[in-house]
Amino acid sequence: MSNRLAAARRERGWTQARLIHALREAARIHNRELPSSASLKRRIAAWENQDKGISEQYAELLGEVYGKTPFELGLIVETPAPVIELEAIPTFTRLDDGLVGLLHDQTHTIRLMDRRLGGDAIFRQTRAHVDQIESLLRHAMPGAHRESAADALSQAAALAGWQALDNGRLDEAWQLHETAVSAARESGVAAELGYARAQQAYVLIDAGEHAAAHQLIGAARAEAASSVPQALAAWLLAAEGEALAHLGDRDGALRVLDAAADVMPDTPDDDLPYVMLDAGHLARWRGNCLARLERVS
Structure with missing residues (x-):
């Protein structure tokens, strides 16, 4: 069954830019991150030309902005509700x-x-x-x-x-980090959430989306606030410094790298085995940022 996304956009009289704006507004309400506008334009074109499948996340957002059900948009085929056989009832996991x-x-x-x-x-x-x-x-x-x-x-x-x-x-890296972020939200551990969101920004950096990467790290830092250990706070600051270096913001990068050095504890935090950061690591991180600034200047 072909989707009716192109027809839905024509009914609204929307340009791709207007649709992207509506998707971002809906995503913001649900606290979701969306890729760059250029990436969304490519996705919209592929969806409307029937060249690309649509994930559940985007199907929900499209249904919300168009005011239609996924079935009305041709994104799913309506089928009778399945009869649940006794054998289909899942075996629940008892964790300890x-x-x-x-x-x-x-x-x-x-x-x-x-x-x-x-x-x-x-x-x-x-x-x-x-x-x-x-x-x-x-x-x-x-x-x-x-x-x-x-x-x-x-x-x-x-x-x-x-x-x-x-x-x-990159695509698999992004999806795995989406899993990490979702799991961190369920766990309620602020450190895990801040780390996963900021690390996900490196996928954007490798994709050339430097401004979006900086925005994501900044959001992770703001959400973490003072509720994370000092070692992770230093790591988040250094990660923001690297994002700023990619943007060519020398003063901003050096300012947050200095802040990272100020808050970094003297000894490693055993509760954060995934954070590898000491004075030596931070010095090399700073050197890499300075080298990056030289290349983009």
Whole structure:
């Protein structure tokens, strides 16, 4: 069944720019991030030409801005409600401290292997680990153990997303970070959410969307505020400095890098195994930013 998105836009008399504006307004209400306008224009053209499938997120937003159901837009085929057989009832996962601890331990083991072997060597293992936690969480009973498992998923997905980014798989990196952000929101751990959102900005940097990357890191820092440990606060500031360096903002980059040095603790934070940052790391980070500023000036 072909979608009717082009017809819906004609009915409204909207340009692509007007549709993009409406999508951003709807996304803002739902606290969702959308890619650049250029990227959205390409997506809209592909959707209306029937060249590209539409994710559930975009189907919801399009239905909202057009005031139509996904069925009315031709995005889904209306089918009778399925009859649930007894065998189709899922087996729920009963999580406990031991199982959640094993998930965290496995993530940390993969993290250590990543530092020794590189993400390319173990990406498939990391991805399988993410899929396993996601499957467990999908059928987990409500409660504190589910939130702890969501924390484990956020850390694992952020690690896999970074490995995918290292391998040039931008789309997969973005999707894995979306999983990390969603899991962090369920876990309620502010540090995980701030880290996942800011790290996701590096996908935008690699895609050349430097202004959007800076905006995303800034939003992550603002949301984290003072509720995250000093080590992560320093990391977030340094990440913003790198985004500003890509934008050619020398004064802004150096200002936040100085702020990162000011708040960085003297000793590593054992509760943040995913944050590798000490005085040496920060000095090299600053050097990379200065080199970037020289290239863009």
